[in-house]
Amino acid sequence: MKIAMIGTGYVGLVSGVCFSDFGHDVICVDKDPAKIEMLERGEVPIYEPGLEQLMAKNVAAGRLSFSGDLAAAVQQAEAVFIAVGTPTRRGDGHADLSYVMAAAEDIARAADGYKVIVTKSTVPVGTNRQVKQTIRKANPDLDFDVASNPEFLREGAAIDDFMKPDRVVVGVQSDRAAEVMADIYRPLYLRDFPILTTDLESAEMIKYAANAFLATKITFINEIAALCERVGADIKKVSHGMGLDGRIGNKFLHAGPGYGGSCFPKDTKALARIGQEHAMPMQITEAVIKVNEEVKRRMIDKLLDLCDGTFNGKTVGILGVTFKPNTDDMRDAPALTIVPALIGAGAKVRVCDPQGQHEGEALLPHAHWVENPYKAAQNADLLVILTEWNEFRALDLKRISRKMAHPRLADLRNIYSVQDAKRAGFEAYVSVGRVNYRASN
Numbered sequence: 001m002k003i004a005m006i007g008t009g010y011v012g013l014v015s016g017v018c019f020s021d022f023g024h025d026v027i028c029v030d031k032d033p034a035k036i037e038m039l040e041r042g043e044v045p046i047y048e049p050g051l052e053q054l055m056a057k058n059v060a061a062g063r064l065s066f067s068g069d070l071a072a073a074v075q076q077a078e079a080v081f082i083a084v085g086t087p088t089r090r091g092d093g094h095a096d097l098s099y100v101m102a103a104a105e106d107i108a109r110a111a112d113g114y115k116v117i118v119t120k121s122t123v124p125v126g127t128n129r130q131v132k133q134t135i136r137k138a139n140p141d142l143d144f145d146v147a148s149n150p151e152f153l154r155e156g157a158a159i160d161d162f163m164k165p166d167r168v169v170v171g172v173q174s175d176r177a178a179e180v181m182a183d184i185y186r187p188l189y190l191r192d193f194p195i196l197t198t199d200l201e202s203a204e205m206i207k208y209a210a211n212a213f214l215a216t217k218i219t220f221i222n223e224i225a226a227l228c229e230r231v232g233a234d235i236k237k238v239s240h241g242m243g244l245d246g247r248i249g250n251k252f253l254h255a256g257p258g259y260g261g262s263c264f265p266k267d268t269k270a271l272a273r274i275g276q277e278h279a280m281p282m283q284i285t286e287a288v289i290k291v292n293e294e295v296k297r298r299m300i301d302k303l304l305d306l307c308d309g310t311f312n313g314k315t316v317g318i319l320g321v322t323f324k325p326n327t328d329d330m331r332d333a334p335a336l337t338i339v340p341a342l343i344g345a346g347a348k349v350r351v352c353d354p355q356g357q358h359e360g361e362a363l364l365p366h367a368h369w370v371e372n373p374y375k376a377a378q379n380a381d382l383l384v385i386l387t388e389w390n391e392f393r394a395l396d397l398k399r400i401s402r403k404m405a406h407p408r409l410a411d412l413r414n415i416y417s418v419q420d421a422k423r424a425g426f427e428a429y430v431s432v433g434r435v436n437y438r439a440s441n
Contacts, residue, residue, distance in 0.1 A: 001025070001183055004077035006070065006103050008035055010046055010158075010262065010329070011120055011151050012083030017055045018162040020064035022187045027073040028066050039066040047328035047355045050159045071110035079180055080107050081149070082131070083120040086266070093269040095124055104131045108138035116180045118147045122207055122267060124274050128171065128200040145177035148200050150207035155261065156326025167194040171203025208274070211267040212285045217252040218259045219288045222295045225255035225433025235433025236414060255433040257334035257386060257412045258295040260323035265292075265332040296337040299412055302430050303342070306382055306408045312346030315405065317376030320387020321356045321364065328355040330363055334412075335386050339364050352376040354389055374403060381406045388413040397424030 001024045005016035008030040016028040044052045058064035067073055084099040119128050132146045148171030153161045170181045189195050225235040235255045243250025268289050275282035307314050321335035342349050343366045351367045370376050377383050377400045401407035401424045408428040418437045421429030427439040
């Protein structure tokens with residue numbers, strides 16, 4: 001099948017590459033000429049493990065190409081996917097749909113012959129009907145269907161998520177559109193991966209409900225972690241005990257400095273806004289948003305305590321600034337709250353992140369970037385683990401502590417233990433939801 005993918009951001013590029021690996025002929029379209037030139041050179045503008053190799057394979061096979069010519073790509077395609085950004089709109093928390101509607105108009109003006117126009121972007125309930133109205137207004141004679149096909153890709157594991165999904169959700173209004181979508185996803189159907197076909201509104205809601213639930217799970221365990229610190233319990237043991245219950249499961253029960261990224265912050269805010277607009281407040285989701293911000297601020301208090309009540313004049317090493325490992329994405333990362341607070345209070349901050357520097361230099365302009373954790377620790381008063389990259393899981397803690405002016409470790413991802421810190425010679429160690437350690441205690 002011939003597919004046009006409008007937008008080469010994270011979702012569009014991963015989806016387009018993976019569809020081409022299914023055997024479809026895919027043209028990925030973007031308005032940014034520099035991005036198209038980069039892709040045509042074989043360079044990937046985002047960091048996602050395995051994506052560059054898979055892209056090269058399918059370009060070489062002739063199934064994948066890149067273009068700035070939307071009209072030509074749409075005219076050739078049987079299915080056109082909209083995979084443009086839907087950032088949070090300033091002022092009201094709603095998803096900004098201007099890029100989606102602009103793409104829909106462009107597709108309508110270019111299209112001839114029957115098309116299935118598929119919204120891959122995360123959009124509020126009712127958006128696909130608006131897309132249909134926009135297309136109909138721009139091209140009243142066009143023969144087309146609209147479908148909703150939300151993505152469920154985890155950054156850092158996106159290719160596996162696409163190729164081995166928990167489920168594929170497809171919202172349609174006609175049997176004809178359902179058949180086209182079934183053909184697109186036939187390779188997954190043949191391997192018995194669940195393909196759930198619904199109405200448009202249910203498909204849209206599944207995406208928001210799923211992300212809000214996962215964000216709730218993270219926030220819940222972070223609140224339990226705060227209570228564990230007060231009562232002397234160990235959050236890792238509590239999480240393990242909870243996760244053994246099959247009704248709960250162990251995923252997303254890892255305490256830390258709060259959720260971030262491209263989906264959870266944006267989608268929880270959008271769901272809260274949808275509830276407000278329909279006079280059905282999403283009270284749990286609204287509480288999750290509030291508590292997640294409080295979690296980040298609570299992390300700053302932990303660091304302040306380790307620095308004896310002041311950051312002024314202190315040197316702090318930060319390990320990891322991306323919102324999670326195996327990505328270069330810093331959107332709404334806890335680091336964007338924590339690092340500026342340190343710098344604003346007078347700290348000198350050194351940052352080490354395997355993939356975050358390209359974005360981070362602009363987002364954290366007053367931080368000093370170093371190549372490895374040991375340089376981050378050199379003569380530092382505090383070392384903070386913010387992202388659980390594999391590179392940070394087996395550090396030579398003795399070497400780290402000896403390099404520091406004051407060997408203090410804030411392990412905000414619970415990678416190490418009090419015993420590890422003591423053996424390495426740290427004078428203080430704090431984590432999240434566990435008993436802390438200070439040599440003077």
